[in-house]
Amino acid sequence: MPADLPTPHVTVDADVLERNLTAMAARAADHGLALRPHAKTHKCVEIAHRQVGLGAGGLTVATVSEAEVFADGGLDDLFIAYPIWPSPQRAARLRALAARVALRVGVDSAEAAEALGRAVPGLEVLIEVDSGHHRSGVDPRSAGRVAVAADQAGLRVRGVFTFPGHAYGPGRQQPAAADEATALAEAAAAVTGKGLDAGVRSGGSTPTVPFSGGDPLTEMRPGVYVFGDAQQLELGGCAWDEVALTVASTVVSRSGPKIVLDAGSKVLGADRQSWATGFGRLLDHPDARVTALSEHHATAILPDGVPTPALGEVLRVVPNHVCATVNLADDLVVVSGGDQVDRWPVAARGANT
């Protein structure tokens, strides 16, 4: 890794990234699915253009401000996979966006559909349904009712979508993918039963992709696959040689098998699901664990038989949840064969509105 840069810094292996992008594009094509990658993971205009170049029909984003950043970056087909509430200022921004890119947003209630129709007439929407994650989204059987409300409010209904977030747990990927298929099929039937369009049936997440085939899905929206992370390693959603993003950090303190690295939660993020084996992994020591995390300290324990790294040694930390890590960085240091080849701004960092 680049020797002169201050640690901690976030590095992306360009060769691993390219393999990940190519593999997912091929997988989508094999399944006959449109690929609309979720750009909240990488937040980089450079990566978005490469995804489109490899065949993605457009991007998914989480917020209006992410959509604005990618529209500014020349991406012209954006889906905000979120139940938008059109406050006056947000409605004005949506109208401006809809005038310059192909735009779709999510809606999950008749009340929000009516407000959105008044605020942004003619906007394309997908009805969000709950496939088992129990976050936002209506019951699939109610998708028809919401679609009718959207249609009557002057919105253009284009289909349904879901996020099978309950796939994030050991052994839950295949059942969550099945739930996703069932929910999208039910929701699509409910929408077409009202004489409305359910041509887009969008699902997918990195861990469910291996279990998501074609029909009823027409589109998938994985995000994390571009970089991989410790969560995906532990769920089987990526392999070690598919980890493209790591945080370069320096050993600043050591005692026995314990080391303290200068990458803490303010660079890695503090995400830790109950099933995770630690707060992160070390790329060069797969059996080590980050056992504790403060804002500027990662405590890691090396396994028996591994010499404790020296003070000043730089190690590569694999964060638990890479989306959080990227959002904490101003830019990504792009490396190839150990050399720095580029530096990409995290253009949509902090784009939460």
Add this chain to the structure above:
Amino acid sequence: MPADLPTPHVTVDADVLERNLTAMAARAADHGLALRPHAKTHKCVEIAHRQVGLGAGGLTVATVSEAEVFADGGLDDLFIAYPIWPSPQRAARLRALAARVALRVGVDSAEAAEALGRAVPGLEVLIEVDSGHHRSGVDPRSAGRVAVAADQAGLRVRGVFTFPGHAYGPGRQQPAAADEATALAEAAAAVTGKGLDAGVRSGGSTPTVPFSGGDPLTEMRPGVYVFGDAQQLELGGCAWDEVALTVASTVVSRSGPKIVLDAGSKVLGADRQSWATGFGRLLDHPDARVTALSEHHATAILPDGVPTPALGEVLRVVPNHVCATVNLADDLVVVSGGDQVDRWPVAARGANT
């Protein structure tokens, strides 16, 4: 709160902040302790100057880059409470800093002391000791050995410090404060036993302040007290009327007693200690809990008898760990009596190196 700003955004109540700053300054004076607030919490030059105006002798920071930001902001007495490893680029930055402000750094091993002495001759250091948190820091009885190494390496030893981070748990504040006092006394004795200076005996953290008296402490370094957060509420480290910082967020989805707010982990942070009752609290509904957190969704459950807030309603979320929240924001919206009165840049956001 300001009506026209897009949510989510981070607000600070200027009146509550001022009361918190004044109360801590008075408490330090009552205990006969120097106050050196940890600026990693607020990362704002404006708040730092107010702390100094109320009697703080200098600031504590966590990183060299935080020190650079506050030096640029006109703060001239800085302690980097971290075991610094002087890589060549970091050493050059430390030399530049030491030339323009009163600077102290931490050191927790003879090896690091020798490297630091070669890299930044004459630098003032405090020996970091482990008082029970088991992160960085030497055993207090070894503080004399590290101090001798530092002295022989050409550093100027000024005393000892510790962070009683094991206070972060229910009922652990008083025992951790006792551990801190014991460790600092032992370490100071070990240093003075070698004929070196242990005049500074620095400890403290927001939850231990009520239990930290005078001797052996000469200085305390609380950070979170300026804003409070849900962790402090649940540890007894602050009261509800001492919560100065909240995240304004909009109800975007609802179902029964469940609401979904547009403030997720990318604005609140994902910190959740095992003893925390949720991922955050709601300022206006003390009995509600944030029960799940995604990047852009906070799921909250309202207690029985509380009407479910309407779609579009803006609620104030109290994050679990305010240091993480501030570091995710570009600026803080300062309010007084419900009106926006200022906007402060988070000058040291992302200053991790």
